[in-house]
Amino acid sequence: MNEFTPEQEQFITEVVNHVTRQHAKVLERVATELHALIMVLADKRLITMDRLEAAKKQLDAAFELTQARQLYALIKDIDRLDEDVEPGAPGQRTA
Numbered sequence: 001m002n003e004f005t006p007e008q009e010q011f012i013t014e015v016v017n018h019v020t021r022q023h024a025k026v027l028e029r030v031a032t033e034l035h036a037l038i039m040v041l042a043d044k045r046l047i048t049m050d051r052l053e054a055a056k057k058q059l060d061a062a063f064e065l066t067q068a069r070q071l072y073a074l075i076k077d078i079d080r081l082d083e084d085v086e087p088g089a090p091g092q093r094t095a
Helices: 006-043 049-085
Strands: none
Touching (some): 006 049
């Protein structure tokens, strides 16, 4: 059973699309400015490629950890919703 009217669903979709586009623009601008900053620092020899690579590895590890935490939280939310819908249903995962 759908809780929203077609008009509400369309509005929600439009809002989500707008917010997503705005986030994409912000991320693109931040990435461009970060790239320019890195190029200036490297050109002035204030930062080395080794340090940049080390920082990239740290960011990659932090990103993977964040994704794992989000996935864990999502699984917990799904389990909680399943329990709300069917209390004590057999075969439920416990997180």
